Amino acid sequence: MNMILPSSVSATPNGTTRPQVRIVIVGHVDHGKSTLVGRLLHETGSLPEGKLEMLKAVSARRGMPFEWSFLLDALQTERDQGITIDTTQIRFRTRSRDVVLIDAPGHAEFLRNMITGASQADGAVLIIDALEGVRDQTRRHGYLLHLLGIKQVAIVVNKMDRVDFSADRFKAISDEISAHLIGLGVTPSAVIPISARDGDGVAERTPRISWYQGPCVVEALDALEPARPLEQLALRLPVQAIYKFDDRRIVAGRIESGHLSAGDEIVIMPAGKIAKIKTVESWPVTPLHGSHSAGRSVGITLDRELFIERGDVIAHAGATPRDTRRIRARIFWLHDKPLAKGDQVLVRLGTRESRAQVVAIEKAVDPGELSNAETTSIARNHVGEIDLSLAQPVAADPYQDNPRTGRLVIEVNGRIAGGGLVLSVEAGQRAVPIDIVPVESALRPEERSARYRHNGAVIWLTGLPGSGKSTLARALERRLFSRGGSPILLDGDTLRAGLNNDLGFSPQDRSENIRRLAEVATHLARNGHVAIVAAVSPAIADRAAARRIADAAFREIHVAAPAEVCESRDPKGHYAKARAGTLPSFTGITNDYQPPLECELKLDTSTRTVADATDAIERMLAETGVLFDELVDLAANI
C-alpha cells in the first residue's frame, strides 16, 4: 500500500527553502478528520498516480461508499472498523508551505495515539461536525492542545452540507468552541465552515458558503508558522551521555534552548558545579568553532574533570534552571489505573529520570465534560495538577520560562503513562555554594536498592526517654539486616558523644542536634541505606524540620509508653539523676515532650512485645514502599 507522497520538502534540488509546517487534525470521532485529509490531498493535486482509483476499488470491495479515510487508515483493522486507531502522517504542499499532516484518532480509547501525533505538531486543526456540534472529545482535544503547548489552532466546522449550510448553526458552534478555547488560553486563528466530502471551504469558498468571508482551509494552513527553535532563551543542554571512546571525554546532548561556544563558562545543574567549555567536538570535522544554537545535537569537552552524568543540565552562569526535589505540574493521564496521592512513579524531565511520589492532587477533572466535577485521583484521559516529591534533585524550569525543559513525562511499569507542564518549582533549600563541589557516589541508588530489596529511608523513632526507642531501633536493625538489607543505627546519645559533642540541651542546641541527625540520616537514605534514628526529639517543629530534610524518605514512629512506665524502666539511669537534681533539662521530667499529631506509626511499648512492635514497623515499611519482596516491584519503580 504505497500512498505517501514523495515530497522534497526543503531539500529541493535548486536549493530553495520552503517552510515545513507540521499540522495535526484533531476532533471527535467521526467528525471527518481523515476525510478532510483525503480532500486536502485531492484538492492540492497531491495524490499519487492511481490512488483515487485504488481507493474506489477498495471501497467497492467492502461494499462501502467511497471513503477518503481509507487513504490514511492503513491498518486492516482500521478499514474494517471504519475508525482511525493510530496516528499517521502524510505530506503535501500548499502555495507557500510544505505541510506534514498528522491525522490523529478521535476515539477516546486511542487518546494516547492522538497525543503521540499532536505532540509533534506546530499547529492544529480542530474539526467539529456541524450536525453534532461540540462533543466531549472536541473539548478534550482542545484541552490537550493547550497542555501540549500548541498555540496555533484553526477550527473547521465540517459537514455543513448536513445543515443546509446554515450560517446560524455555524455561528452557534463557532461561539461555543471559541469561548471554550479562549478559556484555556488558546485563541483560534480561524473558524471555517466546510464540507470535506464535497470540497466546500477546503481549497476555495464555494457559493454555498457565500456568507462566509474568512480563509478557506488551505489558506488557513498557509498562515500557520513552523515552531522556531528557542535560540533566544537561556542555554539548556540536558546531558544524554558521557563518551570516552578515545582520549577525549565528550559530554553529549542536544541544545534545547539558547546557544553555546567554546570558552563559555557553564554551570552543571543540579549540583551547581562550574567549568568552562574547552571544545565543541564533532565528526568528521573537529573541533567546531563559532556558536551552536538550540536544536543542535552537540558534544563538548570541559576544561576540568568533573563528575557529570546523564540527566544533568548545562547552563550559563547566572541563568541556571532551579535545583529542586519538589515540582507542581499540570498533567494528562493515560494509564488504566488512576493516578492517586501517594503513588510511586518514575518522572522523566529532559534526560533525567527520578523516582517520585505524588504528594498532592488537585483540580483533577475530565476535560471532556462541561461540569468539571473534581475528583481526588486522576483517571485515564483526565487531567489534573499534582505535586511531586522527587527521590533525587533535578534541574527544572517552569513551563512559562522554558517550554522545552518545563515539561515532564511520567512512567509506570516502564511505559509512559502521562505527561504535562511544570507549573512551578520549589527551589532547593540551600543553593550549594559554588566552591563546594560535592562528590557523588559511584553507585546509583537503584543499584543498592536492587541488592538490599529496600529503598533508602529515614526511620525516625521519637518518644520519651525509656519509651523503648533504642531497643526497638536495635531490633529493627537486626530484622532488616537479616533480610539482606542495609540498616544503620543513629542513636541520639551516640552521636552526641562525637559529631554533636559541641551541643548542649538548650532549645537551639537541640534543634541543631536534630538537624545534624536528619542530614546524616538523609545522606545515608539517599545512598540506599535505611537510617534508623532513635532520638527523643521532643519538639514538633524540630521533627518537622527533619521531615523537610529527608522529605519522602521520612517515616516517623511515635514510641509511646506512659511516663511512669518509662521512668520505671530508666535504662540509662537518667530519670534517677534528674529526680536527684543532677541532670537538668531532662525531657522525661520537665514534661516538654510534644507527641506527634500525625505520624506513620504509633506503638505503645507497654502493651506489646519487642518482636510484635518490630513486626508492625516492618509492615508499615512494606506498605509505604520502603521494603519490597519482588524484584519486579523494583523494576516498576526505577
Place this chain on the structure above:
Amino acid sequence: MHLLNSESGGAGPQPTALTEASTVPKIFGGQPLPPPSILAEGRLPPPSMDHLDELEAQSIYILREAFARLKKLALLWSLGKDSNVMIWLARKAFFGRVPFPALHVDTGKKFPEMYAFRDRFGKEWELDLKVEPCPPIDAVDPTLPPAARSAARKTEGLKWALTKYGFDGLIAGIRRDEEATRAKERVFSPRGIEGGWDVRDQPPEFWDHFNASPPQGAHLRIHPILHWTEADIWAYTKRENIPIIPLYLSKDGKRYRSLGDQDITNPVASTASSIDEILIELDATKVPERAGRALDHETEDAFERLRVAGYL
C-alpha cells in the same frame, strides 16, 4: 572522500548574513568560519539550522537515547541508501565510531553490487559487521503471497539473529513516507517476544521521551530516520558525500529506487544518472518509492501482515 566542496555546502541557503560574505573562509565540512572580529565578540547571533541540519540533529538525539537506554544494540544494515545514511548519522552521533554491531540479515539474493559495497565499506567504516543468513523458503508461512513469503525469510533470519545475540534493541532505517503502516510507527517501537508488532496497542510517545523498557525476552525497534523523506535521504547523501550503490543511478533508462532481493525488486523507468537528477525526478514524480517492490502489491494487507510478524 568525505570532503565537502563549496557547492554541496547545504541543500538550502545558509540563512545568516555570515555565509553571504564570499570572503568567509570555509573549513573542512563546509561550515563557514565567522570573521575574527565577530569571534572576538563571543555572543554573536547564532546561525539557524537548515532542514537537513534539523533532521540530522533529531536522528543523532534518537541514536544517543537508544545507546544510553538499551543494553545490547545492533544497527540493521540493509546496504541501501537509508541504512547507509543511518550509519553515517551513527558515526556523527558517536564521533566517528559506531559503538554497536552492524547486522546484515542476508537473504543470499541481493545484487552483486550490494555485496561488493558491504565488503568494502564494512571495512572502511570500521564496522563491527555481523552477517546472518536467512532460513530456506520452506520454513516460512506458506499462506503468504509469493513475494511476501520470500521477503518474510528476512523476518525469520532476524529472529534467529535476535536469539543468537540477545539484542534488546535493533536500529532500523524505515521512514514514514515509504509506506502507510510505517507512517504509524513509533520511534522506539516495542516488539513482542516473538518479534511481533502490536499495532493496536502502541504506547504513547511524545516530546522525545521514548519507551525503552522492553519486557524480558522482547526487543525494541529504534527508528532514527522515521521523520526523513526519500528526497531528504538523497539531499543528505549528496551534502555529506556518502557513498552509494550505483544501481540507484540510471542505466539504459532504468534505475532502482529501492533495493531488495534481486528476484522481487524491479527497476523503474528513469533517466536520473546523478543525485541531482534524482532530486529533480522526485520533485515531479507521482510514482511511489516502493513501486518496484513486488511484495507491496500482492494483496491489500500483505505488507501489514509482514510488519505485524516482525518485518521491518
